[in-house]
Amino acid sequence: SGSNSDRLLREEVRRYSRQLLIPEIGIKGQLKLRNSAVLVVGTGGLGSPCALYLAAMGVGTLGLVDHDTVDHSNLHRQIIHTEASCGTSKVVSARTGLSRLNPLCRVRAHDVLIDSLNAKEILQGYDVVVDATDNAATRYLINDACVMLKLPLVSGSAVRLDGQLTVYNYNGGPCYRCLFPKPPPADTVASCSETGVLGVVPGVIGSLQAMEVVKLLTGRKASEAASMLLFSYSSQPHFRSIKLRSRKATCAVCGDTPTVRELVDYAAFCGSGPNDRAPDWNI
Amino acid sequence: SGSNSDRLLREEVRRYSRQLLIPEIGIKGQLKLRNSAVLVVGTGGLGSPCALYLAAMGVGTLGLVDHDTVDHSNLHRQIIHTEASCGTSKVVSARTGLSRLNPLCRVRAHDVLIDSLNAKEILQGYDVVVDATDNAATRYLINDACVMLKLPLVSGSAVRLDGQLTVYNYNGGPCYRCLFPKPPPADTVASCSETGVLGVVPGVIGSLQAMEVVKLLTGRKASEAASMLLFSYSSQPHFRSIKLRSRKATCAVCGDTPTVRELVDYAAFCGSGPNDRAPDWNI
Amino acid sequence: RPVAHDEKCLTITAMYSGGMERLIKDEKTEVVHKIERKDDSTPLMMEEFIAYLGKTDVAEGKQDMFIQENSVRPGIMVIINMVDWEVEGELEYELKNNDCVEFISTLHGG
Amino acid sequence: RPVAHDEKCLTITAMYSGGMERLIKDEKTEVVHKIERKDDSTPLMMEEFIAYLGKTDVAEGKQDMFIQENSVRPGIMVIINMVDWEVEGELEYELKNNDCVEFISTLHGG
Ligand SMILES: [Zn+2]
Ligand SMILES: [Zn+2]
Numbered sequence: 001s002g003s004n005s006d007r008l009l010r011e012e013v014r015r016y017s018r019q020l021l022i023p024e025i026g027i028k029g030q031l032k033l034r035n036s037a038v039l040v041v042g043t044g045g046l047g048s049p050c051a052l053y054l055a056a057m058g059v060g061t062l063g064l065v066d067h068d069t070v071d072h073s074n075l076h077r078q079i080i081h082t083e084a085s086c087g088t089s090k091v092v093s094a095r096t097g098l099s100r101l102n103p104l105c106r107v108r109a110h111d112v113l114i115d116s117l118n119a120k121e122i123l124q125g126y127d128v129v130v131d132a133t134d135n136a137a138t139r140y141l142i143n144d145a146c147v148m149l150k151l152p153l154v155s156g157s158a159v160r161l162d163g164q165l166t167v168y169n170y171n172g173g174p175c176y177r178c179l180f181p182k183p184p185p186a187d188t189v190a191s192c193s194e195t196g197v198l199g200v201v202p203g204v205i206g207s208l209q210a211m212e213v214v215k216l217l218t219g220r221k222a223s224e225a226a227s228m229l230l231f232s233y234s235s236q237p238h239f240r241s242i243k244l245r246s247r248k249a250t251c252a253v254c255g256d257t258p259t260v261r262e263l264v265d266y267a268a269f270c271g272s273g274p275n276d277r278a279p280d281w282n283i
Numbered sequence: 284s285g286s287n288s289d290r291l292l293r294e295e296v297r298r299y300s301r302q303l304l305i306p307e308i309g310i311k312g313q314l315k316l317r318n319s320a321v322l323v324v325g326t327g328g329l330g331s332p333c334a335l336y337l338a339a340m341g342v343g344t345l346g347l348v349d350h351d352t353v354d355h356s357n358l359h360r361q362i363i364h365t366e367a368s369c370g371t372s373k374v375v376s377a378r379t380g381l382s383r384l385n386p387l388c389r390v391r392a393h394d395v396l397i398d399s400l401n402a403k404e405i406l407q408g409y410d411v412v413v414d415a416t417d418n419a420a421t422r423y424l425i426n427d428a429c430v431m432l433k434l435p436l437v438s439g440s441a442v443r444l445d446g447q448l449t450v451y452n453y454n455g456g457p458c459y460r461c462l463f464p465k466p467p468p469a470d471t472v473a474s475c476s477e478t479g480v481l482g483v484v485p486g487v488i489g490s491l492q493a494m495e496v497v498k499l500l501t502g503r504k505a506s507e508a509a510s511m512l513l514f515s516y517s518s519q520p521h522f523r524s525i526k527l528r529s530r531k532a533t534c535a536v537c538g539d540t541p542t543v544r545e546l547v548d549y550a551a552f553c554g555s556g557p558n559d560r561a562p563d564w565n566i
Numbered sequence: 567r568p569v570a571h572d573e574k575c576l577t578i579t580a581m582y583s584g585g586m587e588r589l590i591k592d593e594k595t596e597v598v599h600k601i602e603r604k605d606d607s608t609p610l611m612m613e614e615f616i617a618y619l620g621k622t623d624v625a626e627g628k629q630d631m632f633i634q635e636n637s638v639r640p641g642i643m644v645i646i647n648m649v650d651w652e653v654e655g656e657l658e659y660e661l662k663n664n665d666c667v668e669f670i671s672t673l674h675g676g
Numbered sequence: 677r678p679v680a681h682d683e684k685c686l687t688i689t690a691m692y693s694g695g696m697e698r699l700i701k702d703e704k705t706e707v708v709h710k711i712e713r714k715d716d717s718t719p720l721m722m723e724e725f726i727a728y729l730g731k732t733d734v735a736e737g738k739q740d741m742f743i744q745e746n747s748v749r750p751g752i753m754v755i756i757n758m759v760d761w762e763v764e765g766e767l768e769y770e771l772k773n774n775d776c777v778e779f780i781s782t783l784h785g786g
Binding site: 011016018021022024057081082102207214220227234240 | 294297298299300301302303304305307308332335336339340341355356358359360362364365366367383384385386443444476477478479480481482483484486487490491493494497498503507508510512516517519520521522523524
Binding site: 042044045046047132133134135136139156157158159160162163164179180181182183184185188195197202228230232235240241242243244245248 | 583640641642645672676
């Protein structure tokens with residue numbers, strides 16, 4: 001819309017004035033956000049606050065990927081959606097929420113199930129990828145695609161009262177496979193549908209994912225060592241930060257002699273795919 | 284609306300099913316949320332995510348207090364509001380946002396500037412008060428009113444890249460005045476309008492305020508020691524938890540022989556009131 | 567008082583979270599172990615410690631949700647004193663007195 | 677190596693955050709101080725330490741934004757080794773070797 005890549009528009013100055021005041025961000029940082037494209041995979045509990053804050057803070061282009069529709073049981077945590085959008089496409093509902101908040105944000109809605117065939121095409125052209133998905137198979141898929149396309153990956157997860165947050169494949173740090181070379185047995189993996197989640201838990205982690213994206217886009221992240229943030233509603237203190245290993249030379253995908261050179265069948269690799277859902281729980 | 288205080292309605296079971304699955308919450312915890320009333324003072328950067336998550340998770344009655352109108356420069360952090368609501372009342376805009384997300388939540392909009400004359404009347408009847416305001420005078424006012432009405436206070440703040448979170452006046456812990464008996468000199472106090480704030484910083488703190496409310500309402504908080512959570516975008520680790528003193532026997536308001544027995548003139552006490560705003564910043 | 571280096575007894579805290587606690591007897595999240603060594607020159611390696619926890623802490627019938635092929639099963643992170651155990655040598659790490667070893671499930675939900 | 681109790685030199689770390697760093701020379705957030713004592717029986721009290729920081733760390737002309745009436749000015753929190761200084765005795769706290777003392781502005785915005 002006529003936006004110049006090295007100048008802020010008058011309406012951008014008005015909207016982002018409180019961020020322009022911060023030396024760490026300033027005009028330079030705000031321009032970096034505006035000229036960046038971020039892909040958020042999953043518009044559920046994590047993707048809701050993450051996408052809202054990224055759009056609010058001024059990321060110029062946001063991609064959203066989801067194949068699901070909004071359900072009433074989502075609304076206790078998925079605050080980008082609405083009662084009225086129940087039954088409709090999540091990415092369309094999320095795009096509506098973002099445009100209500102910030103019409104300056106360009107939103108690309110990918111209303112598909114991300115898989116080995118389309119993942120690289122979807123990720124191509126983005127500067128950062130956010131993993132806000134809900135199953136192990138898709139987490140390995142997105143990780144491997146990010147390694148192949150050399151994209152940093154902001155990975156969050158939340159189940160019950162606990163959450164985890166890590167930036168993978170960035171600045172000599174590990175990828176998801178470096179930490180978890182073998183997938184967990186399918187019967188040990190718990191999803192939010194099966195085991196529940198307190199609404200605000202993905203809220204906290206998803207907001208922090210948006211913060212990690214800002215750190216990546218503005219350059220601050222380059223000075224930080226690889227770490228994983230652990231969060232729990234039920235522990236004291238609620239947050240702990242764990243020091244992580246570097247990239248593993250023997251990693252199957254990001255190592256020195258990778259054996260995984262193309263995306264594979266991740267449902268087979270994990271013994272369970274993104275559509276293997278437990279039945280809804282009833283009283 | 285015909286809701287029974289010891290049973291969940293069918294539509295509540297459907298909406299909150301993922302929380303009912305968590306032993307820590309369950310039907311008992313969900314009923315406690317549903318039968319509670321929480322007052323959120325301030326519908327800005329902190330109040331936006333806090334109110335959204337409280338409504339989403341099933342708090343039955345939410346009060347909102349704000350006298351301000353929505354401005355474009357709010358929207359980089361105040362995600363409950365919309366572009367279309369610019370120029371209109373913040374509490375009305377926030378109520379619209381909450382009803383879009385969860386029509387089961389009863390919202391009371393207090394479209395007033397909270398002050399020494401109306402504070403106790405506004406706070407009366409709520410179970411927990413959330414301080415999501417933006418100035419020292421209002422923070423002392425709300426604290427003193429909470430002490431007088433024996434209400435726990437979930438206090439959050441965010442400026443630039445930093446945030447702080449504490450629960451005051453609860454279970455033998457300190458009140459705000461126990462920690463800060465004297466107000467800071469007016470010229471050392473920075474507001475978000477003057478010094479800016481990164482959008483996601485109040486997002487993180489406001490979400491955590493919602494979590495503290497849930498801990499208070501469900502009873503978990505009773506087993507935790509008094510602490511203050513410190514957050515910074517620019518520190519590693521981002522979160523630290525500080526052990527706080529107990530209630531101070533000599534505190535002017537919550538002490539054994541209080542000298543402050545009625546609400547006072549807080550603008551005079553602090554040398555600066557809620558309406559003393561710095562001029563907007565221009566490039 | 568500081569612990570002398572020649573003691574034969576190691577105090578090690580095992581912590582379980584992120585869902586791991588559901589594999590542990592009484593769903594405990596923290597168990598302090600006092601482990602006697604034959605003498606002070608016999609090291610306690612992580613591999614041996616994991617096998618020991620499988621017997622002492624893990625609930626009946628859930629051992630193979632904890633241990634697989636002499637290590638923890640895939641999907642469990644091991645953190646030694648707040649550091650990813652890979653940095654410390656994984657199964658070859660030699661436990662020191664007062665170490666804290668955490669076992670955390672990877673979470674996949676969102 | 678563990679520090680012996682009879683040393684005359686205390687190593688104390690002062691940290692500044694939440695906006696406090698803007699009162700400090702070069703906006704430093706962390707300054708490590710080596711403080712010589714006359715002898716090992718002369719305690720270093722918090723009141724003396726704050727006066728000392730006012731001279732060494734605080735930028736020219738900003739002293740009265742840091743110190744008021746022999747203590748820190750209202751609105752500054754003091755944290756000793758992650759604990760609110762009121763728990764530790766405030767101005768009467770006696771500093772120990774390797775203590776970490778943080779000065780944090782209270783934030784009021786939202
Ligand atoms: Zn790797
Ligand atoms: Zn008090």
